[in-house]
Amino acid sequence: MSMSKGTVGLIGLAVMGENLALNLESKGYKVVVYNRTASRTEAFLKGPASGRDIVGASSLDEMARLLPRPRQIILMVKAGRPVDEVIEQLLPLLEPGDILIDGGNSHFEDTERRTKKVEEAGLLYVGTGISGGEEGALKGPSIMPGGSQRAWCVVGGMLKSIAAKAGKDNDEPCCEWIGPGGAGHYVKMVHNGIEYVVMQAISEAYLLMSSLLSMRAGEIQTVFDNWNKGDLDSYLMEIAASVLKKIDPETGRPLVDVISDRAAHKGTGMWTSQSALELGVPAPSIAESVMARYISSLKAERESAAKTLPGPTPAVYGKDGFDDASKPRIIGAIHDALKGTIICAYAQGFAILAKASETYSWQLNMPSIAALWRGGCIIRAAMLADIMEAFDRQPDLPNLLVSPVFRDALEGVQKGWRAIIALAAQGGVPVPCFASSLSYYDSYRAARLGTNLVQAQRDYFGAHTYERVDREGVFHTDWTSEE
Numbered sequence: 001m002s003m004s005k006g007t008v009g010l011i012g013l014a015v016m017g018e019n020l021a022l023n024l025e026s027k028g029y030k031v032v033v034y035n036r037t038a039s040r041t042e043a044f045l046k047g048p049a050s051g052r053d054i055v056g057a058s059s060l061d062e063m064a065r066l067l068p069r070p071r072q073i074i075l076m077v078k079a080g081r082p083v084d085e086v087i088e089q090l091l092p093l094l095e096p097g098d099i100l101i102d103g104g105n106s107h108f109e110d111t112e113r114r115t116k117k118v119e120e121a122g123l124l125y126v127g128t129g130i131s132g133g134e135e136g137a138l139k140g141p142s143i144m145p146g147g148s149q150r151a152w153c154v155v156g157g158m159l160k161s162i163a164a165k166a167g168k169d170n171d172e173p174c175c176e177w178i179g180p181g182g183a184g185h186y187v188k189m190v191h192n193g194i195e196y197v198v199m200q201a202i203s204e205a206y207l208l209m210s211s212l213l214s215m216r217a218g219e220i221q222t223v224f225d226n227w228n229k230g231d232l233d234s235y236l237m238e239i240a241a242s243v244l245k246k247i248d249p250e251t252g253r254p255l256v257d258v259i260s261d262r263a264a265h266k267g268t269g270m271w272t273s274q275s276a277l278e279l280g281v282p283a284p285s286i287a288e289s290v291m292a293r294y295i296s297s298l299k300a301e302r303e304s305a306a307k308t309l310p311g312p313t314p315a316v317y318g319k320d321g322f323d324d325a326s327k328p329r330i331i332g333a334i335h336d337a338l339k340g341t342i343i344c345a346y347a348q349g350f351a352i353l354a355k356a357s358e359t360y361s362w363q364l365n366m367p368s369i370a371a372l373w374r375g376g377c378i379i380r381a382a383m384l385a386d387i388m389e390a391f392d393r394q395p396d397l398p399n400l401l402v403s404p405v406f407r408d409a410l411e412g413v414q415k416g417w418r419a420i421i422a423l424a425a426q427g428g429v430p431v432p433c434f435a436s437s438l439s440y441y442d443s444y445r446a447a448r449l450g451t452n453l454v455q456a457q458r459d460y461f462g463a464h465t466y467e468r469v470d471r472e473g474v475f476h477t478d479w480t481s482e483e
């Protein structure tokens, strides 16, 4: 007797699609799978899917025939043009009420456009962020669906069943309706922007420990493991420690030491920065983390400049006046900079979400977004429970930095954070994300910045006018007149 909860179609059997299909099946759904290249479908059916309630379709037409109405079809194909191509091919095969769910990393504006197009054809469209990588797709990702609101009552149960669970009793699904149009993919995009910062910040901590303190991978791993047991408890901290443990079988050296420092990217951090720039939201840590990857890719230029450009080399622990007590002090300061930077990453991410919500009339629910990032996704971290509570307490919080819990945390870390940036600057160690985040913090807490001079210059060369501190109105000065 079949115990199936329903039947779901899934298109695209690369790593994410395969694992989502297996996840769905394990939760009691029958899955009909299709992949453009048929050999991939065959290999999946003979391999990981064998003996499971998963059937292959040899064409999209066959898939449409095998699915009960309203059809629910998940697309896990490469983001961009392939999604449009698959939609084009599917629309003539489907009927009103059927639901298309794009689970890839689509740009939110594409999702807005596709939602309209699919709705015009009488169907429903869900653009959903799915985070957690390969393992998350299999065991439970964080799911951020948006699009046609009417689809939620049909697909909500299914998406919640395959999502990660979080909370005190580990029974709260990390999946909640985000909002209309491209809201789900937007939230996933900002999630990735935050992810860029956390990864860059952890790499700066690693670089400081290796260059200032001559610490080897194994020793840094122990520090990261300890931090992961405390206030920096998070998935990215955990995997950074795990990476540092791995030995390269060919050379016997830590694998991280033989990996090229050219970092690649797939665009979501850049999209987040572009959106922040367009919306006028300061998010320098996110932009800086994208730039850090760009500069890392200029390997040949950097190698050449390393031979010619002057600058200090870091003082070395054990020589250069470092005493024994300085090592734990420096490690503590690196921890503080990392924590302060991660707080800024979340503060900037949520500030972008707030502005996008207002601009696109999405009515994003911040505590709910923090809640569904607590499990399954790449940025899951103990800190998210505090973020959730901060927004629960004050839903109109202008910025996470001023919530009592983060205010106190920033008070605790700022001394070490400042000290390590000074040390890094003296030693010529680049820490773009640590430094930029501290400037963000200092700018945000400054009642008066130096930008009055910018306004004066704008008025000087372009008659752009300025406001005064002592009375209302808009003013212009003839800056070159003698009077």
Ligand code: NBP
Residues within 6 Å of the ligand: 011, 012, 013, 014, 015, 016, 017, 035, 036, 037, 040, 076, 077, 078, 079, 081, 082, 085, 086, 103, 104, 105, 106, 130, 131, 132, 133, 134
């Ligand atoms: P990829 O992003 O590598 O996409 C490969 C899949 O797209 C294959 O099934 C391929 O079919 C299919 N495809 C392509 Br390419 N062009 C197609 C077309 N014109 N028509 C139909 N199918 C086409 O797979 P992935 O890494 O599993 O990621 C899937 C989605 O999930 C992406 O949007 C990705 O950004 C997102 N995502 C990935 C991760 C991750 O950790 N990898 C995490 C979160 C989200 P073929 O076999 O015939 O070439």
